[in-house]
Amino acid sequence: MSTRLLIVEDDENLRETLADFLELEDFIVEQAATVAEAKPILESATIDLAVLDIMLPDGDGYELSQWIRNQSIETRILMLTARGLEKDVVEGFESGADDYVSKPYRSKELLMRIKALLRRPVAVVETNTIEINGRTVDWRSMTAKYNDDELHLTSRAFSILKLLLEHKNEVLSREAILDACWGKDVYVDNRTIDNFISNLKKQFDLTHDNSYYIKSVRGVGYCLMNERKNT
Amino acid sequence: MSTRLLIVEDDENLRETLADFLELEDFIVEQAATVAEAKPILESATIDLAVLDIMLPDGDGYELSQWIRNQSIETRILMLTARGLEKDVVEGFESGADDYVSKPYRSKELLMRIKALLRRPVAVVETNTIEINGRTVDWRSMTAKYNDDELHLTSRAFSILKLLLEHKNEVLSREAILDACWGKDVYVDNRTIDNFISNLKKQFDLTHDNSYYIKSVRGVGYCLMNERKNT
DNA sequence: AGGCTTATGACAAACCCATGACAATTCCTT
DNA sequence: AAGGAATTGTCATGGGTTTGTCATAAGCCT
Numbered sequence: 001m002s003t004r005l006l007i008v009e010d011d012e013n014l015r016e017t018l019a020d021f022l023e024l025e026d027f028i029v030e031q032a033a034t035v036a037e038a039k040p041i042l043e044s045a046t047i048d049l050a051v052l053d054i055m056l057p058d059g060d061g062y063e064l065s066q067w068i069r070n071q072s073i074e075t076r077i078l079m080l081t082a083r084g085l086e087k088d089v090v091e092g093f094e095s096g097a098d099d100y101v102s103k104p105y106r107s108k109e110l111l112m113r114i115k116a117l118l119r120r121p122v123a124v125v126e127t128n129t130i131e132i133n134g135r136t137v138d139w140r141s142m143t144a145k146y147n148d149d150e151l152h153l154t155s156r157a158f159s160i161l162k163l164l165l166e167h168k169n170e171v172l173s174r175e176a177i178l179d180a181c182w183g184k185d186v187y188v189d190n191r192t193i194d195n196f197i198s199n200l201k202k203q204f205d206l207t208h209d210n211s212y213y214i215k216s217v218r219g220v221g222y223c224l225m226n227e228r229k230n231t
Numbered sequence: 232m233s234t235r236l237l238i239v240e241d242d243e244n245l246r247e248t249l250a251d252f253l254e255l256e257d258f259i260v261e262q263a264a265t266v267a268e269a270k271p272i273l274e275s276a277t278i279d280l281a282v283l284d285i286m287l288p289d290g291d292g293y294e295l296s297q298w299i300r301n302q303s304i305e306t307r308i309l310m311l312t313a314r315g316l317e318k319d320v321v322e323g324f325e326s327g328a329d330d331y332v333s334k335p336y337r338s339k340e341l342l343m344r345i346k347a348l349l350r351r352p353v354a355v356v357e358t359n360t361i362e363i364n365g366r367t368v369d370w371r372s373m374t375a376k377y378n379d380d381e382l383h384l385t386s387r388a389f390s391i392l393k394l395l396l397e398h399k400n401e402v403l404s405r406e407a408i409l410d411a412c413w414g415k416d417v418y419v420d421n422r423t424i425d426n427f428i429s430n431l432k433k434q435f436d437l438t439h440d441n442s443y444y445i446k447s448v449r450g451v452g453y454c455l456m457n458e459r460k461n462t
Numbered sequence: 463a464g465g466c467t468t469a470t471g472a473c474a475a476a477c478c479c480a481t482g483a484c485a486a487t488t489c490c491t492t
Numbered sequence: 493a494a495g496g497a498a499t500t501g502t503c504a505t506g507g508g509t510t511t512g513t514c515a516t517a518a519g520c521c522t
Contacts, residue, residue: 109324116330120355194499420471425512
């Protein structure tokens with residue numbers, strides 16, 4: 001797993017020195033001297049971290065940083081610049097930078113800052129939890145909680161609950177539930193489902209005066225209702 | 232959504248000043264003057280970012296930072312300290328910090344750095360050692376200790392423990408565990424896994440009344456549970 | 463061979479969950 | 493509107509499956 005860095009800096013001497021140093025640390029280093037050169041490299045979406053100088057021949061680092069964020073390009077941004085006044089630093093962060101280092105930089109410190117940024121995920125973590133009548137359901141760990149006490153749900157109960165949620169506000173016949181949660185060629189009494197539904201109702205309080213509730217449709221099956229409330 | 236910060240700093244004057252400043256920015260600010268005071272607050276797992284001083288009456292910020300990472304407490308760490316030599320900065324990052332600011336700090340810059348850290352998800356740090364229910368596991372040396380006596384763990388036990396940790400709070404089927412720890416084309420009885428799990432449970436006391444515990448999911452597999460906050 | 467790791471078998475314990483029973487509800491017929 | 497039939501809610505239970513754990517055999521590396 002190789003990590004790709006991009007250095008945007010117009011002073012060739014400085015850029016090469018830094019690139020050499022970082023390559024020794026096993027990074028793959030791309031280089032750009034201008035904003036125009038940098039953009040296509042960033043658009044290739046393979047850069048894990050970009051080191052930006054402020055003053056560039058055809059623009060400045062703040063604009064480039066903002067451009068990166070506006071494009072939703074997923075990369076970390078470290079500003080490396082001679083301007084160390086507080087207002088410069090603040091402007092750097094405001095343009096979307098993750099870190100700001102003033103020149104002359106101390107190479108070991110810069111390396112540590114780069115590594116610290118790379119430790120942090122770029123993407124936002126997706127949530128695997130859903131809330132039903134105040135209970136929190138976590139599909140990954142197959143747990144459900146109501147104010148810190150765990151509800152007891154078996155894997156079959158989970159699969160039924162999931163099916164109902166995937167088809168909320170839609171009536172599901174007992175046959176459909178059986179097919180989906182037990183399998184097509186399994187021979188089980190329909191009444192078994194009623195027990196699971198009863199259990200779910202009890203644990204999640206799926207009664208009519210809650211925002212989620214289960215409606216039973218006589219002769220057909222069940223329907224998980226979710227009325228959205230007026231806000 | 233309120234963001235909670237923790238300031239660990241023994242100089243009361245400085246701490247209060249910083250706290251007031253950050254409260255004006257709508258953060259909820261907790262305070263601690265010592266390592267001993269800080270730990271229980273961090274363990275409550277509600278701190279989004281901790282500002283650590285280095286010199287504390289009963290320890291130092293580096294140790295506290297390492298402790299946070301070893302405990303797998305999910306928080307960002309910003310070191311704020313009078314020691315600005317490069318080796319101090321490097322040591323700060325090596326102990327797991329996400330940012331390092333030297334005193335005297337510039338308040339607007341500090342604020343921007345705090346916000347920059349909060350913009351991103353919490354860092355994933357691979358530490359050499361991790362703590363599970365009071366046992367210390369060292370991945371490099373493949374050893375585990377409980378108050379100075381070594382636990383006996385075989386390499387296969389280690390690989391299963393590691394897999395469970397990498398997927399904590401996620402149910403792993405026996406097949407998935409086999410594929411990951413034995414290999415795709417190895418045919419081993421599923422019950423073998425149960426024995427290793429049983430052994431791990433015994434050695435690490437992975438019972439339900441501990442912060443780490445193994446949940447068995449009937450018909451599916453196992454899940455290493457570890458309390459975490461909902462985001 | 464010998465020590466250590468790992469796989470398997472065996473047995474008890476725990477746990478689902480499918481089913482039946484009965485009460486409660488709904489629907490339909492009259 | 494009332495009675496009856498069908499359907500659903502829910503509890504209790506037994507059987508069968510799955511899991512916890514110990515004991516033992518099979519590999520495996522020196």
